[in-house]
Amino acid sequence: MFDLEQSIAEWRRQMLDAGIKSPVLLEELEGHLREDFEQQARSGSSAQQAFGGAVQRIGQTSMLTTEFDKIGGTKERTRIIPAKPLIILGVLGVICMVVGSCGHWWILRVASEIGRFGAPVNDDLERWNTQSLLLLSLGVALLLAASVACVAGRRSKSQQKKEQYV
Amino acid sequence: MIRKELVAASAEPMILALLARGESYGYAIIQEVKARSGGKLQWTDGMLYPVLHRMEHRGLIKSRWGESETGRKRKYYSLKKNGKTAMARHHEQWSLVHSVLAGLRKEQYV
Numbered sequence: 001m002f003d004l005e006q007s008i009a010e011w012r013r014q015m016l017d018a019g020i021k022s023p024v025l026l027e028e029l030e031g032h033l034r035e036d037f038e039q040q041a042r043s044g045s046s047a048q049q050a051f052g053g054a055v056q057r058i059g060q061t062s063m064l065t066t067e068f069d070k071i072g073g074t075k076e077r078t079r080i081i082p083a084k085p086l087i088i089l090g091v092l093g094v095i096c097m098v099v100g101s102c103g104h105w106w107i108l109r110v111a112s113e114i115g116r117f118g119a120p121v122n123d124d125l126e127r128w129n130t131q132s133l134l135l136l137s138l139g140v141a142l143l144l145a146a147s148v149a150c151v152a153g154r155r156s157k158s159q160q161k162k163e164q165y166v
Numbered sequence: 167m168i169r170k171e172l173v174a175a176s177a178e179p180m181i182l183a184l185l186a187r188g189e190s191y192g193y194a195i196i197q198e199v200k201a202r203s204g205g206k207l208q209w210t211d212g213m214l215y216p217v218l219h220r221m222e223h224r225g226l227i228k229s230r231w232g233e234s235e236t237g238r239k240r241k242y243y244s245l246k247k248n249g250k251t252a253m254a255r256h257h258e259q260w261s262l263v264h265s266v267l268a269g270l271r272k273e274q275y276v
Binding site: 025027028029031032034035036057058059063064067068070 | 191192193210211212213215216219220234238239240241
C-alpha cells in the first residue's frame, strides 16, 4: 500500500544525502512535489504513478545539487555579522587598550618615584596595576575578536557575491 | 520540442514577464509556461528553483512564504523594481533578435 508521507520522507532523505541541506529549499521543493502529485492524482493516475511522475519531473538529486551549488543555495547561508556591532567592538577594544596601557605606564612611573624615595609600594598601586593589565588584555581580545569576525564576514560576503554570478 | 539552450536563455525573461502580471509560485509558473507554449517549452521542474533563487539574489525578484488554498506553506515570488528594468531590457533584446530573424526570413521569400 502506497504511503505518501513515507515516500516524501524518503525523498527528503535522498535530497539531504545528495547535499541539499537547506530546510527552506527542501520545504519549497516538497511543496512543488505535493502540488504536482495532487494534480496527477486528480487527473486519474494512481497514487504511486502520480508520485513517481512528480519525482521524475522535479529532477535527479545530483542535477539539482549541481544547479543549486552554483548559487550556493544547498546549504544554510552563513549569517554575516552586521558591520555596526563589529565597529563598536573594535572601538571598545582600542579604548580598553589605551586606558589599560596608560594606567599601567602611570602606575609604573608612580611606583618608581616611590621606590626612589625609599617608601614601600602600597597595595592600592598593585591592585590598580593588575586592573590596568586586565583592561589591556581585554582590549587586545576585543580587537582580535572584531578583526577575526570582520575578515570572516568579508570572506563569506565575497564568496556569496562570486557564487551569485556563476 | 525547443532546444534546451533556448529554453535556458528564455527562462529569466519568461519568469519576469509572468511575475509582472502579479505574484506567483514555482508550480504555477511552470504550468503557465507549459500551457502558453502548448507544451513545447518544457522545463525540468526542479530547474526552475535555482533560476528563481539566482534572480532573487540578484535583486530582480523577492519572495514571501504564504499559504496555499489547502493551508500548506507556499513560497510566492514577485517582481522588484530592478526586475522591471531587467524585463524591459530583455524585451528590447528579444524583440531585436526577432525582428532581425523576421526580416531575413521575409527577404528569402521576396
